[in-house]
Amino acid sequence: MSLSFNLDGKVALVTGGNTGLGQAMAIALAQAGADIVVAGRSSAAETGEAVESAGRKFYEIKADFSDPSCVEGVVATTVEQAGRIDILVNNAGIIKRNDALDFTQDDWDSVMDVNIKSAFFLCQAAAKRMVAQGSGKIINIASMLSFQGGIRVASYTSSKSAIAGLTKLLANEWAAKGINVNAIAPGYFATNNTAALQADPDRNEQILGRIPAGRWGDPSDIGGAAVFLSSAAADYVHGTVLAVDGGWLAR
């Protein structure tokens, strides 16, 4: 059997694919051959142009994952419009910062709803189709805070630690059904998610000083991992949390 990273004929649903890491992964998957469906709350027109420039089809679904009840409709619409779903990238995510002593229930619930509850029910809705077709790839977006505690981000750390555990549980249940469930744990990438850290000179210096690669990640740095985990080359990879972190965890 020849090694293949080719995604020709595949359909990938990427949540939050209008910007940042989701946009970069959507474009990388398109460049590898997949048609792309982006689901999110902001226009993904820029991603659509890049996907179509790569010669692939592009579909957009408006969805706000702060309401997890939308997920079944998102997956059903993906299949209606694009014909199937082979790859799910659970990328949409938010972060709220506050001292643990002052952390509010709203900042807990809002992060959990998007980062873990919607993500789980998207996995479930996609897997129902993938089980029926006998194959599928699910990539959950984890974090360094799937391994570490972080600071001032109680709900975010909890949600991303949960994503790592959930990825392993789903791999255990679904590997024998032909579905690969894995996660990518990005290190520190220059996106909206980390704007507050980049803008804080002390935190910026502390973070850069610990990254062996000596720089923040650029969104384009994540595409290769997403293509690998979506492809036949990863058919025997189940339940792993792949760090793409410039060496952060090695320190």
Ligand code: NAP
């Ligand atoms: P980002 O630029 O803030 O992108 C987050 C994406 O999620 C955006 O598309 C955003 O849409 C979408 N989103 C947020 N809330 C949503 C909602 N309620 N409904 C639908 N879409 C929603 O940040 P990013 O860095 O690319 O983050 C992508 C993923 O990587 C997240 O899961 C994040 O936790 C994770 N991550 C990032 C880093 C990093 O260093 N940047 C590190 C580890 C993990 P809008 O544009 O409409 O807000």
